[in-house]
Amino acid sequence: MTTEPAADPQAGKSWSVEVYRFDPERSVKGHLVSYRVPRLEKMTVLDALAYIQRYHDRSLAFRYACRLGMCGTCTVMVNDIPRWACRTSIERLGGETIRITPLRFLPVLKDVLVDYAPFFAKYRAAEAYFVPGEERAEIAPISPKSRERRAIDPNLECITCGACYASCTMLAHDAEYLGPAALNRAFTLIRDSRDGARAERLAAVGGEHGCWRCHSLFNCTEVCPKHLSPTRAITGLKRSIVLDRLRSRLR
Ligand code: SF4
Ligand code: SF4
Ligand code: FES
Structure with a gap:
C-alpha cells in the first residue's frame, strides 16, 4: 500500500x-x-x-x-x-x-x-577606452541622427553588468579571451570619429585572445539585459580589421 x-x-x-x-x-x-x-x-x-x-x-x-x-x-x-x-x-x-x-x-x-577585476582588466587589454584624436577646447557632440551615431546605437548604454561575459562559452576554453563586453566597447570606439587610437585598438582586439575567437553563437546577445548585441559588435570588429588590411595593401 x-x-x-x-x-x-x-x-x-x-x-x-x-x-x-x-x-x-x-x-x-x-x-x-x-x-x-x-x-x-x-x-x-x-x-x-x-x-x-x-x-x-x-x-x-x-x-x-x-x-x-x-x-x-x-x-x-x-x-x-x-x-x-x-x-x-x-x-x-x-x-x-x-x-x-x-x-x-x-x-x-x-x-x-x-570580483570584477578580471572583467575590467579585459577592457584595458582591448584598449576599450577613449583616446582623444586631437585636443579640443570645446565639446564635440555627435548628433543622435547622424550615420556615425546610428551605426553604434545598438551597442551603446552598456551597464558593465557582466551577464554577457558569464554566458560566453569561449571563456571556458580560453580564460584570456577578451570577452563580449570589452569587445563591444572597443567596437563603439573604432566607429567614433573623435577617437585617435583605431589602429592600436584593432591590433589589440585582433590578437590571439581577441575577436577571432568568437564563434558567433549569440549567447551574449541573448542574455544582455540592455538588449545590446556584442555579437554584432564583434562581427564589426572583424570586418574593420579585414578592411583596414586591404586598404593598407592597396596603398
Ligand atoms: S557570440 Fe562570441 S562573444 Fe558572444 S557568447 Fe558567443 S563566443 Fe562569446
Ligand atoms: S550584458 Fe549587455 S549591459 Fe551587461 S556587460 Fe554585457 S553588453 Fe554590457
Ligand atoms: S542593483 Fe543596479 S542594476 Fe540591479
Whole structure:
C-alpha cells in the first residue's frame, strides 16, 4: 500500500530559494543552501536575497546599488542564466524553486559576490577606452541622427553588468579571451570619429585572445539585459580589421 506524501504547508505561500554559499575563511569550496522565502507581490531575485540576509543569515554576501536596472552590480546566475537580480521577477521565472549562484568566469569573493577585476582588466587589454584624436577646447557632440551615431546605437548604454561575459562559452576554453563586453566597447570606439587610437585598438582586439575567437553563437546577445548585441559588435570588429588590411595593401 502506498501512502500519500505529506502536503508541504509552505507550498503556494513561499518559494524554495537555493543559494550558493562560500566563505573562503572557512572552507575551500562552496555548496548550495536552501531557504524558504515568502511569495510577495512583484518579488525579485534581489528581494529574495535581501530577505534571506535579513531573516535567515546576516552573513550572506551579495552586491547591489541602484535597484533600478542602472548600475549592473546585482547580476548573478539564476537557474544557470546570468540575470540582473533587481529586475528579475521570481513569479515570471515559473517553478517553485530557484537557484542563485555567482557569475561564471569571475573569482568568487564570498557567496554570490564576485570580483570584477578580471572583467575590467579585459577592457584595458582591448584598449576599450577613449583616446582623444586631437585636443579640443570645446565639446564635440555627435548628433543622435547622424550615420556615425546610428551605426553604434545598438551597442551603446552598456551597464558593465557582466551577464554577457558569464554566458560566453569561449571563456571556458580560453580564460584570456577578451570577452563580449570589452569587445563591444572597443567596437563603439573604432566607429567614433573623435577617437585617435583605431589602429592600436584593432591590433589589440585582433590578437590571439581577441575577436577571432568568437564563434558567433549569440549567447551574449541573448542574455544582455540592455538588449545590446556584442555579437554584432564583434562581427564589426572583424570586418574593420579585414578592411583596414586591404586598404593598407592597396596603398
Ligand atoms: S557570440 Fe562570441 S562573444 Fe558572444 S557568447 Fe558567443 S563566443 Fe562569446
Ligand atoms: S553588453 Fe549587455 S550584458 Fe554585457 S556587460 Fe554590457 S549591459 Fe551587461
Ligand atoms: S542593483 Fe543596479 S542594476 Fe540591479
